Amino acid sequence: MSAAENEPLPEFDLRLTQENLEELYEQAPCGYCSCLPDGTLVKLNQTLLNWVGYSREELVARRCVQELLTIGGRLHYETHCAPLLLLQDQVREISYQLRHRDGTTVPVLVNATLVRDANQQPLVIRFTLFDITDRRKYEQELLRAKAEAEERREQLSIKNDQLTRINAELDNFVYTASHDLKQPASNMVGLFEELKRTVTFHDPEAACMVTMFEDALRQILSTIESMTEVIQQQRQPEQLVPEAVELQPFTEDILRTLQAQVNPSAVFTLDFAVVPTLRISRTSLHSLLYNLLSNALKYAQPGRRPHVWVSTTRERSGPVLLVRDNGRGIDLQRHGQEVFQLFRRFHPEVAGSGMGLYLVKRLVNQAGGRVEIDSTVGEGTTFRMYFLE
């Protein structure tokens, strides 16, 4: 025998033994009623009578339980609950509103059990009803929030469709515009060449103005070129088939074209020992390296010999391509968020279209990677492009 069983029972209040079952039924903290199979009320407790505001005499044998509900609740009862009770002898947690005789309602949760006689014929249905006034309020909050969320989602999806359409229209517009501008701008270059050859200028400042005019023309052409490129790479995704590209010869090719036209004194250090090849579309890689390298030269720190390092490393996520220079740098404190946006320019003193870094970011993202930038004004800039394996 355990110690607990040896202990005398604690003294308890004898009034508890006077708990009277009739009293418990009548005053229970829930509503009780018993009905014939068709719902006719046979017996109700006082709690339920208080909720609906009728006397026992008014209800017993005269009214059925469905009639205590709102009409909508009654419709639900007749079409759903009543057949379910006859099919499976019970229903659980059905939410209804009781209708008080004064017209007010009390939300209740209903459980019911069908009792059958010896011949398996339905005899009586017992109902238990719980007042859920507060719970109903939460539920209504939930329903409202759900409806609201659904409406917002709907609106968002409409907005999204609109934006997608507008985006496509814009791309089309840029493509058409760049295409339409290209021809006349090229014509202007040719015509101006011709003009220079045949015309004599008398103004001593003319030579300077001619150079400025030529620069402006070149700028127009290069802007049109980059616009076409931005659109092209997204209009023709079939050109973006990834393949293993040998980085050393590929980069050297780009440098040859660059050095010839920009700054023959620039120094380039290439180191692809860790990751010698990269899986990416050749067009994309060409475009992004060309942009980053020409930027490195274009934005060189005046009075300092440009030095550019191009290298690869490997991180857990995959290969990383680095392009570092000792140029002017960008004030990231100030411009951080805008660096990769379209038409953002940070060095107005140097000619540029404001599309290079935007294009770089798009190309890297398209290849499934991401790009990060580090920069110190007056010291240089580093681009890190993280690619997936």
Place this chain on the structure above:
Amino acid sequence: MSSLKRNNVTVSGAGEQAMVFVHGFGCDQHMWRLVAPAFEDRYQVVLLDLVGSGQSDLTAYNPARYSTLQAHAHDVLEVLHELHLNQVVLVGHSVSAMICVLAAIAEPARIARVVLVAPSPRYLNDEGYVGGFERADIDELLEAMDSNYLGWSAGVTPLIMGNPERPELAQELNHSFCRTEPTIARHFARVTFLSDNRADLPRLRTPALILQCAQDALAPLAVGNYLHQQLPGSQLVLIETSGHCPHLSAPALTIAAIKQFLAAETPAAS
């Protein structure tokens, strides 16, 4: 998709002639459990779930298509075609009584008789017509459905959507008679209770039996009398029971009334 799978059609019984039972709003083919077996000795008994109810193919429920009862009538006819049934006895409960009327009007040659259990051609009151309900009552029903579907957990949905690789769910399914995906149930409730098929009634040429419950809040006696008057050559039988489901609350009386109707010689179509 086969209409037999779409409407979860089950066939039993032995007999030349077919009886097709169509359940009403709020439940599924289980509703006929106490009545349909009584006809299996002499009829081929066909049970189905309306699209959107029971274990029908819920993905077939396109709200635009099922915004009228006509679409359900069309489904019932497709089932008859696929099973090559003729001389059919169509039995419809509640809203499906009207679905059966529409089907019989569309293909009178295929349908020999219709049995309308607790029918109503229109639930809303109208000028000169007592349907029993006002528009606000229907909104209240939708509200009652909404608050009851809070308990509709995500867990039940895949179960209803069919999950043959998990047989243990079938057990649970047995306890979820008459559960319907909430958005579908809501839509079907609107289609049901806002329907008005009074204008179709005089077009029915098929002999019809109206089973009217003595006390039915959804389809009161006045509605039964209206139908009897509007349906040429129809019979009206009053079933001494309360509620809207005589096939569950008074199956013996229901069976007897239908048998008597089927045994009688075909009344001359007017």
